[in-house]
Amino acid sequence: MAERHELPTVVFVAGASRSGSTVLDIALGSNPDFVSVGELRRLQGYARRDHELSGARSTTSELRCTCGAWVDECPLWLSVEREAGLSFRETPFKSSGTVACRRAVQAAYLIAGPRAAYAAAVSTRCGKRELAVARNCFRVYDAIGAVTGSRYIVDSSKSIYHYALLRSHDARRVRLILLARDGRAVTHSMIRGDRATHWPAGTPPATQAARDWARQTRSMRLLSRRTPSSEKVTLRYEELCSDPAREFERIARMLGAPSLEPQLAPDVRHNIGGSPSRLERHTEIRLDERWRDDLSESDLAMFERAAGATNRRMGYC
Numbered sequence: 001m002a003e004r005h006e007l008p009t010v011v012f013v014a015g016a017s018r019s020g021s022t023v024l025d026i027a028l029g030s031n032p033d034f035v036s037v038g039e040l041r042r043l044q045g046y047a048r049r050d051h052e053l054s055g056a057r058s059t060t061s062e063l064r065c066t067c068g069a070w071v072d073e074c075p076l077w078l079s080v081e082r083e084a085g086l087s088f089r090e091t092p093f094k095s096s097g098t099v100a101c102r103r104a105v106q107a108a109y110l111i112a113g114p115r116a117a118y119a120a121a122v123s124t125r126c127g128k129r130e131l132a133v134a135r136n137c138f139r140v141y142d143a144i145g146a147v148t149g150s151r152y153i154v155d156s157s158k159s160i161y162h163y164a165l166l167r168s169h170d171a172r173r174v175r176l177i178l179l180a181r182d183g184r185a186v187t188h189s190m191i192r193g194d195r196a197t198h199w200p201a202g203t204p205p206a207t208q209a210a211r212d213w214a215r216q217t218r219s220m221r222l223l224s225r226r227t228p229s230s231e232k233v234t235l236r237y238e239e240l241c242s243d244p245a246r247e248f249e250r251i252a253r254m255l256g257a258p259s260l261e262p263q264l265a266p267d268v269r270h271n272i273g274g275s276p277s278r279l280e281r282h283t284e285i286r287l288d289e290r291w292r293d294d295l296s297e298s299d300l301a302m303f304e305r306a307a308g309a310t311n312r313r314m315g316y317c
């Protein structure tokens with residue numbers, strides 16, 4: 001096992017579901033000095049093989065590490081658990097705060113920044129539990145750094161609220177990649193395949209998916225404003241696919257890392273969470289624009305009503 005004494009920097013990928021975070025996560029993690037772990041906030045659910053706790057939308061996929069093992073049998077995660085000195089099965093890594101509690105933390109963060117959010121959270125029982133989630137994540141990051149010797153840990157947990165919690169705990173060690181994608185592409189991805197059946201009856205799935213995307217995108221825009229521009233970078237999925245080298249150069253610049261290759265190394269990986277495609281063998285970063293052919297006129301009209309304005313604000317016309 002490698003040894004290093006410097007604490008690792010967390011590279012947090014925030015974005016709506018199906019925005020390309022899985023492939024970005026894998027490509028970043030294929031670089032020397034980087035390790036990607038997928039969506040760390042789902043760790044307890046994976047350790048317990050509990051779909052609800054993991055937050056996985058699909059109840060059919062197995063909650064295994066990408067190496068093929070269960071988390072409680074994977075050599076990497078077992079070493080990390082030992083190093084961190086906590087039980088993954090018993091430790092929460094994901095917010096369980098009430099809506100009121102989350103709103104209070106979020107409001108303090110937005111108005112006055114991470115320190116104020118910490119002060120607001122630490123004064124309530126529920127807020128303390130939220131901060132404990134961030135603390136637990138950092139214990140795992142540090143253990144991953146100690147076990148792998150990596151200087152950068154890529155966490156594609158996606159939730160911008162979770163990112164704000166991490167920053168409230170220790171803003172100095174977290175950097176942000178905001179991943180944007182055309183909301184119509186996300187909506188298309190969310191309403192086909194096995195996802196099609198997961199939407200509650202009543203409102204059409206395209207409308208529900210578009211509203212979800214718009215809500216996540218608005219929170220991302222809002223909460224990311226509190227991060228200085230030198231500590232974040234916004235990527236568009238479409239540009240990442242058309243010129244990965246240039247976009248990776250932008251990430252390297254933001255991190256102060258020497259250089260980054262958008263490669264997809266065929267090494268054994270140990271990711272959890274993310275889209276089902278994490279289990280496939282990726283060989284290239286490829287643009288998926290099937291929505292242009294597949295979405296019907298009525299799907300597009302529904303999208304326009306639910307999320308058209310937000311999509312345009314993001315620069316998608």
Ligand SMILES: [Zn+2]
Pocket residue numbers: 065066067068069074075076077269270271
């Ligand atoms: Zn594994």
